[in-house]
Amino acid sequence: MNTRPSALIAEDEPLLAQALQRELQALWPALHLAATAGDGLSAVQLALQHRPDVLFFDIRMPGQNGLDAAAELAEEWPAESAFPLLVFVTAYDQYAIQAFEAQAVDYVLKPVRADRLAQTVKRLQNRLQQRTTPNATDLDPVLSQLRSLLQAPTMATPAATPLHMLQASVGNQLRMVPVSEVLRLEAADKYVRVFTMDGTEVLLRTPLKELMQRLDSQVFWQIHRAGVVRATCIESVTRDETGRLYLRLKGQSDLLKVSRLYAYLFKAM
Amino acid sequence: MTPDRLLVWLPADQRKTLLQRLLIVWAVALPVAVATWINHSGDGLPHRFDVSLVYSYAISTFIWLFTDAARFMFKGVLRAQAPFYWPPALRAGLMLLVGIPLGYVLGTLVGDAYAGWSTWDLWRLNTNRFIGMLLSTIAISAAYVAYFYQRGKAEALASQVTQSQLMLLQSQLEPHMLFNTLAHVRALIGQDTARALAMLDHLDDYLRTTLQASRQPLHPLADEFSRLGDYLSLMAIRMGPRLVFELDLPPTLATVQVPSFILQPLVENAIRHGLEPVVAGGRIELQASTDGAQLVLTVLDNGCGISELALADAVKAWPLPLASDPASESWGLSHVRQRLHTLYGERGSMRISAVATGGTCVVMTLPLTTPV
Numbered sequence: 001m002n003t004r005p006s007a008l009i010a011e012d013e014p015l016l017a018q019a020l021q022r023e024l025q026a027l028w029p030a031l032h033l034a035a036t037a038g039d040g041l042s043a044v045q046l047a048l049q050h051r052p053d054v055l056f057f058d059i060r061m062p063g064q065n066g067l068d069a070a071a072e073l074a075e076e077w078p079a080e081s082a083f084p085l086l087v088f089v090t091a092y093d094q095y096a097i098q099a100f101e102a103q104a105v106d107y108v109l110k111p112v113r114a115d116r117l118a119q120t121v122k123r124l125q126n127r128l129q130q131r132t133t134p135n136a137t138d139l140d141p142v143l144s145q146l147r148s149l150l151q152a153p154t155m156a157t158p159a160a161t162p163l164h165m166l167q168a169s170v171g172n173q174l175r176m177v178p179v180s181e182v183l184r185l186e187a188a189d190k191y192v193r194v195f196t197m198d199g200t201e202v203l204l205r206t207p208l209k210e211l212m213q214r215l216d217s218q219v220f221w222q223i224h225r226a227g228v229v230r231a232t233c234i235e236s237v238t239r240d241e242t243g244r245l246y247l248r249l250k251g252q253s254d255l256l257k258v259s260r261l262y263a264y265l266f267k268a269m
Numbered sequence: 270m271t272p273d274r275l276l277v278w279l280p281a282d283q284r285k286t287l288l289q290r291l292l293i294v295w296a297v298a299l300p301v302a303v304a305t306w307i308n309h310s311g312d313g314l315p316h317r318f319d320v321s322l323v324y325s326y327a328i329s330t331f332i333w334l335f336t337d338a339a340r341f342m343f344k345g346v347l348r349a350q351a352p353f354y355w356p357p358a359l360r361a362g363l364m365l366l367v368g369i370p371l372g373y374v375l376g377t378l379v380g381d382a383y384a385g386w387s388t389w390d391l392w393r394l395n396t397n398r399f400i401g402m403l404l405s406t407i408a409i410s411a412a413y414v415a416y417f418y419q420r421g422k423a424e425a426l427a428s429q430v431t432q433s434q435l436m437l438l439q440s441q442l443e444p445h446m447l448f449n450t451l452a453h454v455r456a457l458i459g460q461d462t463a464r465a466l467a468m469l470d471h472l473d474d475y476l477r478t479t480l481q482a483s484r485q486p487l488h489p490l491a492d493e494f495s496r497l498g499d500y501l502s503l504m505a506i507r508m509g510p511r512l513v514f515e516l517d518l519p520p521t522l523a524t525v526q527v528p529s530f531i532l533q534p535l536v537e538n539a540i541r542h543g544l545e546p547v548v549a550g551g552r553i554e555l556q557a558s559t560d561g562a563q564l565v566l567t568v569l570d571n572g573c574g575i576s577e578l579a580l581a582d583a584v585k586a587w588p589l590p591l592a593s594d595p596a597s598e599s600w601g602l603s604h605v606r607q608r609l610h611t612l613y614g615e616r617g618s619m620r621i622s623a624v625a626t627g628g629t630c631v632v633m634t635l636p637l638t639t640p641v
Contacts, residue, residue: 013449062546
């Protein structure tokens, strides 16, 4: 590397961000801290802006959690530069830690201990050195890691009783939508827009992630962070000149974007 | 057939205790045999000790089979349920009314076959003696039933109490909160010793009272509020300006007894699921008030609001299937609901609603009087 390596810390608790920064400075004086983010949304924006070499992402953050932030970043990351090395930081999260171990993803535990952080730093330094061609970016391994992390149970579902009816309150009435009539779902912040096969649309005040835990993932395919479709209703998949995949559902005219993370579903493309 | 297939009717956790009861029954059958043998010396009937032994063991084993083992064999019909497996009063009464005489008759037939005479002849020969034997059999059976009933109930209760204590501890000593607090103390030690100490003190108070409260089912509302104050102060050091909280406890309600840490899971939910996801953070309000003879406790937050899915789960009829993960929102809610129900029955309730302007409101109502 001819320039100093840079890092971004995403941590919502300012004291802990400072502590991590101090420890890093002591262990890796050459590392330049490009930015610190206090939530999962600005973490993505700042990372895109500064394009650091290393990311330290806290798991529990406001806005969106560390895993979702990493997935969004992988989605938006420009093709010409290498994707940063990821290190997750967590106080305690048994499911996430199991997933990190399984996927060989770097993580450190809070309180961050100097000896443990030193190991991580050494590994990061080695990996940065191995990056002979700094602009060769193969996102595939990162994408498959992130996909596995996102699909790992971060929260055991309460006996995961499958849903058959969706209940959405519209004004002072309750709209009942059978799950069997749902064509696709679209996330909007903490809401989900539900599109049914007969063309109606209802707004459900439930995060998409929570809803997906109760739906059959064989029937409903996630194609994007914010999009889920009924697999049997997919008519065609097309690839545009930039390599992006788009879906068209039966009887629908609009195209739905497939994210990099879920492009593997359509391997033949 | 393997022993396991022969024993499908018997829940695995009940095998040991059922065998224990049979062994107790058999241990008592020996002195009973000795007593009847000695008693027989006075009457004109031929008496041999082995005959008394066969009668005693045959009768007691049959009665055990029809009153104890039957509870598990016919648990469907009898509506005997875990963890105690005692049928409701009417069915239990019927079971005993049929089981004891049936066991007595079958056991006596076995004894008669061994001895080569008929006990039923005794009815004609010596009516008083026959009735005496019958009554003593019933008395011994009744003593057994009463003893085993009490013992089983005490054991079931003890395990229930232990389990709820464990769950309470698990919910209060949430590992994420503990390790995060430690991380803060570690970060503060070199930088701001006074704040590090203040944080340690809050943690110390919090841990101490949590451990105390897990052993004592009720405590004054003032204690409840002050522990929640410790918890919220810890969270406020961590979240900084993202957390604002307000506790409102009228002095007249300070000494009212409430279930220990009953509000804790609600406050935790408000932070974890209400405020933490919001970048700007928010505000939590805790209020105590009265409505007639009812105590009303309110936990209000202006966070991101409970989802329609979670709300639909929360309003479903009690008992809810208990969520397995302490980190999920419904875990805390279902345990609070269960504790209220155990302590107050229909007189305790909890209502969860989404606030129109964003946020969640939980209102808990319980009697002002102490539960017995």
